[in-house]
Amino acid sequence: MSAPAAFPALLVEGVERAYGGVPALGPVDLEVAAGERVALIGHNGSGKSTLLRIVAGLLEADEGTVEVAGWSTDDVHARATTSYLPDEPVLYDDLSVHEHVEYVSRLFGGDGFDEYAEEVADRLGLSERLDDLPSRFSRGLRQKASLLLGLARPFSLLLVDEPFVGLDAPGRAALMDLLDEVHADGAAVVVATHDPEFVERVDRCVALRDGEVVFSGAATPAEVLRLVGA
Numbered sequence: 001m002s003a004p005a006a007f008p009a010l011l012v013e014g015v016e017r018a019y020g021g022v023p024a025l026g027p028v029d030l031e032v033a034a035g036e037r038v039a040l041i042g043h044n045g046s047g048k049s050t051l052l053r054i055v056a057g058l059l060e061a062d063e064g065t066v067e068v069a070g071w072s073t074d075d076v077h078a079r080a081t082t083s084y085l086p087d088e089p090v091l092y093d094d095l096s097v098h099e100h101v102e103y104v105s106r107l108f109g110g111d112g113f114d115e116y117a118e119e120v121a122d123r124l125g126l127s128e129r130l131d132d133l134p135s136r137f138s139r140g141l142r143q144k145a146s147l148l149l150g151l152a153r154p155f156s157l158l159l160v161d162e163p164f165v166g167l168d169a170p171g172r173a174a175l176m177d178l179l180d181e182v183h184a185d186g187a188a189v190v191v192a193t194h195d196p197e198f199v200e201r202v203d204r205c206v207a208l209r210d211g212e213v214v215f216s217g218a219a220t221p222a223e224v225l226r227l228v229g230a
C-alpha cells in the first residue's frame with residue numbers, strides 16, 4: 001500500500017512518554033517524507049525504541065499525536081502500512097518460517113509466501129530453514145526470520161530497531177542491499193542504528209539525547225559518533 005502523496009510518511013507532533021512517572025521521551029516532533037531514509041541515532045536509553053514502538057502503535061504516547069501517511073496510529077490503515085521490526089524478534093513458537101510469512105503477509109493484504117519472499121529468504125540464507133520452527137533457531141537466525149517477515153509484507157513505512165547487531169557478515173550485507181532496494185521502491189525507512197555504512201546511505205540523521213531530538217540533518221559517520229558523544 002503506498003502512502004497518499006498529500007501526507008508525509010510519518011508525522012510525530014509533541015509526543016511524550018514516561019515509564020512509571022519517569023520521563024523517557026519527548027516532547028518529540030518529527031516528520032519523515034514519503035520515500036525518505038532516516039537513521040535514528042542516540043545512546044542506549046535515549047528513547048529510540050520507545051519512539052519506534054509508539055509509531056508502530058504498540059505503545060501509547062502520554063501526550064502528542066502520530067500519523068502514518070495521514071492515518072492515526074490507532075487506525076487499522078496505519079497498522080497495515082507500517083512494518084516494524086523490533087530489536088528482539090517476536091515470533092510464534094509453533095509456526096514455521098514459511099507459515100509465519102504466509103500469516104503475516106496475508107494479515108496485511110499481501111500474497112503470502114510469494115516470489116519476493118522466496119528471494120529475500122534466499123538472500124538472508126534462510127532457504128533451507130523455511131520449514132523449521134524459529135523458536136529453535138539461534139539468535140541471529142531468529143533475527144533473519146524476523147527480517148524476512150517484516151520485508152515480505154506490504155508497507156510504505158518500514159521501522160527497524162538495531163537490525164545490524166548480531167548478524168553475520170553475509171546477512172549484514174544482504175540486509176544493507178535489501179534496505180537500499182526497499183528505499184528505491186519508494187518506501188520510507190527509519191532505522192535505529194549507529195552502523196557507519198548505513199549512516200552513509202541515509203538522507204537524514206535524527207539524533208536523540210535523553211528523549212529529545214538534538215539534531216536532524218545530514219551527518220557523516222564521524223559526526224554521528226560525536227553527536228551521540230561516543
Ligand SMILES: Nc1ncnc2c1ncn2[C@@H]1O[C@H](COP(=O)(O)OP(=O)(O)OP(=O)(O)O)[C@@H](O)[C@H]1O
Pocket residue numbers: 019020024042043044045046047048049050051
Ligand atoms: N518498559 C520499561 N519500563 C521502564 N523504563 C523503560 C521501559 N522501556 C524503556 N524504559 C526506559 O526509557 C528510556 C528510553 O529507553 P529506550 O529503550 O526507548 O531507549 P533506546 O534508545 O532504544 O535504548 P537502546 O539503544 O538501549 O535500545 C530508558 O531510560 C529506559 O530505561
